[in-house]
Amino acid sequence: MNYNFSEKLKNMQPSAIREIFKSLTDPSIIAFAAGNPAPESFPIEAIAKISDNILKTDPVKALQYGITEGYPKLRELVAKRLDTKFGIGRPDDMTIIVSGGQQGIELTCKTLCNEGDTVLCENPSFIGSLNSFRSNGAVVKGIPMNEDGIDTALLEEALKNDPKVKLLYLIPTFQNPTGRTMSLKTRCEVYELAVRYGVIILEDNPYGELRFEGKELPTLKSMDTEGIVVYCGSFSKVLSSGMRIGFLCANEKLMQKIVVAKQGEDVHTPMLPQMICADYIEQYDLDAHIKSIQDLYRHKCGIMLEALDRYMPDCVKYTRPEGGLFLWCTLPEGIELNEFVQAALKRKVAVVPGTAFNCDTEAGSDAFRVTYATPTEEQITEGIKILGELVTEFMKG
Ligand SMILES: Cc1ncc(COP(=O)(O)O)c(C=O)c1O
Structure with missing residues (x-):
């Protein structure tokens, strides 16, 4: 054939x-x-205990279909944690659970980009995201980085010269692959440029909680007064990568459309890992x-x-x-x-x-x-x- x-x-x-x-x-x-x-x-031990307990006390919920937006208890816990720890989430924002940050990235591109639209990225950037953008028909364009993160002068030039830019994909903290962190000055400049040129920022932050030196920096999403940042987080690097639990936080109108896209991909993220994650946050000390x-x-x-x-x-x-x-x-x-x-x-x-x-x-x-x-x-x-x-x-x- x-x-x-x-x-x-x-x-x-x-x-x-x-x-x-x-x-x-x-x-x-x-x-x-x-x-x-x-x-x-x-x-491992905690997860074994929690899953054993779920399967003994609430097996049907764990094994039955769930809703696309995610297990309500986990959504609530994640939204609360984002708000209290990171100042993320405005009254018109919504948080949903996705099957790993990878799916959150793919869904955001699928929801916003037409064939031939441009996604601007730091160069180099995370291969999984680049491939998601490409497979959705987007044109990936790289902006060089310096010590402070993405080069904002070159970013502005790209925004000025390319009317097809729909999305600006950034990993501001402990970037994959460089390990670099975007400075506060660059964060402010990037946000201002995105507002000025009417471009949505996809902020990918799977490593943000793994800081072992230096001072915490605000996320782009925590500066988001205009509703232009889609924030993508994950439990992969802080709890378990195999459980495939990630989350997205963005304006409700945009998120409703992302939910439609997710429904067509996997209906919902498996319930058992979502329940394990929620119980871990509730019963143990995640911090x-x-x-x-x-x-x-x-x-x-x-x-x-x-x-x-x-x-x-x-x-x-x-x-x-x-x-x-x-x-x-x-x-x-x-x-x-x-x-x-x-x-x-x-x-x-x-x-x-x-x-x-x-x-x-x-x-x-x-x-x-x-x-x-x-x-x-x-x-x-x-x-x-x-x-x-x-x-x-x-x-x-
Ligand atoms: C920058 C970045 N974003 C997203 C992901 C996807 O992570 P996950 O789908 O496991 O949440 C990874 C995984 O390594 C990554 O490095």
Whole structure:
């Protein structure tokens, strides 16, 4: 059979980094390439107790259809938490539960963008979102970043020159893949530009609660007096990634349409994980649990930075994240990224080449992403030592 694929998906290829991700199942490989939270960050015992109790005391609710907007108790708990902890949510906003932040991102694009509309993103950006935008027929355009986040002068130029911009997708805090955080000044400028040019901001914040250094910064959504920000959050990095619980908060009129789009995708997010999540928030101390995850990542990130400072030649530059899971290393001129990544894999260290996160799929990169979340402390030191030795070998030619 000659399958005639849709225009939307015809040109989308399986990720070039699939081979690298495949290698992550090999236990002898040091997995700096994963995007997973640390296995020790899941509150396994508590979740086992809660699910056992739900299935004994309220099994029908857990196993029956639910409503598209989400389990009411969880929606209420999430909305309250967003309001009291982060100042998010206005009287005309609405919060719904989605199947992971990934679905929230996809639904927002599907609801707002026509074929050929532009989505502006930080470049580089999260591959899962870029692929969602592409598969919805949107044109992804990247805006370079600097130390303060997205370059606002270049952002304004893009907004001025492209009347088809519908959405501005941003990961302001502990960005994936760079680990960078947008400064307060840039946040204010970005918000003002979006208002001026009438563009919706999709603020993706799955890592915001994983701050282990520095000062908390306000989210774009907390500044949203005009109702132009769609806020996407997730329990993936603070409770469980496999439970697939995320949430969206935005103006009610927009959210009603997003709910229609969600209904056509999966009717609703599975009830059992929603109920587990709600009971965890109600019966346990989520903030204390998050604090323990922050402590864990502070420690592991510290080990990685220490190893980088010690073993990486000075010609390699790397970010020093204040939270989240990732660190971004830039190679010196003269080292070909793909050759370097393949050589690292041969030495049993997996990193993700920067090309995977490019908005322009044809563009090159001189950087790679590493995570400190999943490898052990010994693996972090050993893996960075190997990467450092490789850089020296490549420099010698
Ligand atoms: C920036 C960013 N956004 C969204 C997601 C999706 O997360 P989830 O669907 O597990 O909530 C991820 C996952 O790694 C991410 O890195």
